[in-house]
Amino acid sequence: MTCRYFLGAACDCQLCQHSVELQDGLRYAEAHHLQPLGSPHDGPDIEGNVICLCPNCHVELDYGVRTLRMEDITVVLGHVIDERFISKRAIQHTAVIVESA
Ligand SMILES: [Zn+2]
Numbered sequence: 001m002t003c004r005y006f007l008g009a010a011c012d013c014q015l016c017q018h019s020v021e022l023q024d025g026l027r028y029a030e031a032h033h034l035q036p037l038g039s040p041h042d043g044p045d046i047e048g049n050v051i052c053l054c055p056n057c058h059v060e061l062d063y064g065v066r067t068l069r070m071e072d073i074t075v076v077l078g079h080v081i082d083e084r085f086i087s088k089r090a091i092q093h094t095a096v097i098v099e100s101a
Contacts, residue, residue: 001045003029003052013054014074020054030058034068034085048082 003011011027012019020028029052035043043049051073053061060066070083 001031001033001047001050003031003050011052012074013057014051014076015053015057015072017074018054018056029053030055032058032061034081043085046082048080049085051081 010019011029013029022028031050032053033043033045034049034051035041037043037045057066061068068086070081070086073081075081
């Protein structure tokens with residue numbers, strides 16, 4: 001599932017509306033699975049389980065820096081988010097190694 005499937009060329013972050021424009025003019029966004037894929041979460045790779053985010057919002061959700069609420073999501077016309085997957089949200093990463101110079 002990619003963001004272009006339901007966002008088209010816009011690719012604005014569905015949380016902060018930031019858009020990353022690449023040098024070739026294309027827009028960049030990352031697909032975020034509300035219920036993560038793979039074991040032990042076993043979320044499905046379907047439209048209702050995906051929102052598109054900028055890299056910053058994506059990592060904040062994956063590392064549990066922020067909590068996702070349905071009312072924070074900008075819904076795109078024709079994209080139906082299945083709210084059941086928000087309640088199954090799990091933090092995917094629990095450790096971060098930060099090196100300072
Ligand atoms: Zn964002």
